[in-house]
Amino acid sequence: MPFTAMREYEGPAFHMACQQFDRVADYLELPQAVRERTKWPKRALVVAVPVRMDEGTVRVFPGYRVQHHLSLGPTKGGLRYHPDVTLGEVAALAMWMSWKCALAGLPYGGAKGGIACDPRRMSVGELERLTRRFTQELIPFIGGHVDVMAPDLGTNEQTMAWIMDTYAVQGGKETPEIVTGKPVGLGGSLGRKEATGRGVAFLADRAMSALDIDAAKATAVVQGFGNVGSHAARVLARHGAKIIGVGVYDGATCNANGINLDELETHLRANGHNIAGFKGGEPITNEQLLELKCDVLAPCALERAITEKNAARLQCRVLAEGANGPTTPEADRILEERGDVFLVPDILCNAGGVVVSYFEWVQNLQSFSWSEAEVNDKLYRILEQAFAAVIHRAKREGIPHRLAALAIGVERVADAKQQRGLFP
Ligand code: NAD
Numbered sequence: 001m002p003f004t005a006m007r008e009y010e011g012p013a014f015h016m017a018c019q020q021f022d023r024v025a026d027y028l029e030l031p032q033a034v035r036e037r038t039k040w041p042k043r044a045l046v047v048a049v050p051v052r053m054d055e056g057t058v059r060v061f062p063g064y065r066v067q068h069h070l071s072l073g074p075t076k077g078g079l080r081y082h083p084d085v086t087l088g089e090v091a092a093l094a095m096w097m098s099w100k101c102a103l104a105g106l107p108y109g110g111a112k113g114g115i116a117c118d119p120r121r122m123s124v125g126e127l128e129r130l131t132r133r134f135t136q137e138l139i140p141f142i143g144g145h146v147d148v149m150a151p152d153l154g155t156n157e158q159t160m161a162w163i164m165d166t167y168a169v170q171g172g173k174e175t176p177e178i179v180t181g182k183p184v185g186l187g188g189s190l191g192r193k194e195a196t197g198r199g200v201a202f203l204a205d206r207a208m209s210a211l212d213i214d215a216a217k218a219t220a221v222v223q224g225f226g227n228v229g230s231h232a233a234r235v236l237a238r239h240g241a242k243i244i245g246v247g248v249y250d251g252a253t254c255n256a257n258g259i260n261l262d263e264l265e266t267h268l269r270a271n272g273h274n275i276a277g278f279k280g281g282e283p284i285t286n287e288q289l290l291e292l293k294c295d296v297l298a299p300c301a302l303e304r305a306i307t308e309k310n311a312a313r314l315q316c317r318v319l320a321e322g323a324n325g326p327t328t329p330e331a332d333r334i335l336e337e338r339g340d341v342f343l344v345p346d347i348l349c350n351a352g353g354v355v356v357s358y359f360e361w362v363q364n365l366q367s368f369s370w371s372e373a374e375v376n377d378k379l380y381r382i383l384e385q386a387f388a389a390v391i392h393r394a395k396r397e398g399i400p401h402r403l404a405a406l407a408i409g410v411e412r413v414a415d416a417k418q419q420r421g422l423f424p
Pocket of ligand 1: 151152153154155196223224225226227228229247248249273286300301302303322323324347349350353354
């Protein structure tokens with residue numbers, strides 16, 4: 001049997017991250033040794049997290065943290081709560097974080113964490129006990145200069161506040177830099193909550209201007225109306241775009257005249273984040289949503305939403321990937337052959353979150369806070385630079401945007417590994 005390293009991570013998301021890496025490593029002609037060192041996650045921790053449920057029983061949840069590489073600084077990455085979380089998915093997300101941080105020029109390696117649980121079916125008390133116990137299990141593995149967490153799918157500012165508090169109680173001192181994306185009142189950065197969606201909208205605008213599309217007359221479809229999707233939709237709408245479709249867990253809605261986002265938000269809040277029954281649009285499925293004709297399609301929910309099954313049927317001009325890994329390599333090939341969709345790849349498109357997380361970490365280390373205008377200004381400058389670098393490389397070398405973005409990110413990590421050398 002051929003030797004395959006790291007079978008532990010097997011699964012569709014990790015397979016996809018490896019396919020992407022292998023393509024870029026072939027393209028860059030990385031020597032075998034640096035290729036292997038750059039690819040595989042450095043370390044992973046799997047923990048059993050026992051939680052006393054409200055009705056008195058105890059349930060054990062599997063929790064994971066993967067740190068992909070340690071060559072450019074501490075590791076950084078979100079924490080996901082979702083029933084389908086696996087070690088392989090977390091490892092794939094950690095790899096993508098590595099290329100994303102390197103592309104944006106941040107002094108971090110990639111990491112990701114996750115707990116296989118359904119936060120929608122858990123009480124606030126259960127979620128707090130789960131988060132605190134998970135943090136406790138992770139203490140030897142994390143730290144402000146070791147590994148820093150942030151919100152992701154199914155987690156939020158409150159989750160980060162519990163992690164920070166647990167870490168402070170255990171360590172006997174305040175360490176706000178242990179997490180980013182925490183409430184502003186506890187040392188969070190102004191503009192962090194909105195940063196990922198804001199970045200998605202900013203880069204979608206840049207893509208539209210490259211295509212001579214007037215952003216003020218554009219139409220947009222957004223899958224996912226959580227932290228990323230809701231802010232992306234709101235900023236696009238503020239710039240004049242009409243949001244003609246939105247999808248969440250239980251389905252989607254479309255309205256050619258534009259969806260009223262305030263009404264949608266009120267409906268979701270009142271109905272446990274279910275879209276069913278929303279009166280401001282026609283009910284459609286999430287599959288139909290992705291195929292609506294629009295200028296900008298922003299998948300901001302889960303991985304592998306765009307596959308070989310629907311890639312040929314997309315009717316957008318710009319594909320702005322707010323989610324991590326929303327497009328499979330097979331779908332990439334189809335879109336590349338079509339050549340009529342301007343891709344803003346995930347590691348660029350959703351980098352706004354980790355950029356402002358980095359600002360939050362810097363502010364915490366300095367016990368200082370910046371104004372929101374300063375945060376946004378610095379954010380846009382970094383995104384603009386990364387966007388220009390990706391477009392320039394894609395044009396110069398005649399390669400797709402995703403390959404260009406990954407090439408920049410992977411190259412920086414590979415260079416750092418070579419410069420640091422191999423110990424011992
Ligand atoms: P969230 O939990 O705040 O929101 C997720 C949204 O996706 C919800 O509206 C949910 O209903 C919807 N959703 C979930 N499953 C779905 C499905 N099968 N079909 C349609 N909709 C579905 O999560 P988030 O923080 O907004 O993260 C969304 C994506 O963005 C994830 O891929 C995450 O990794 C990525 N991301 C998040 C951040 C961040 O700062 N939060 C940063 C970078 C990337």
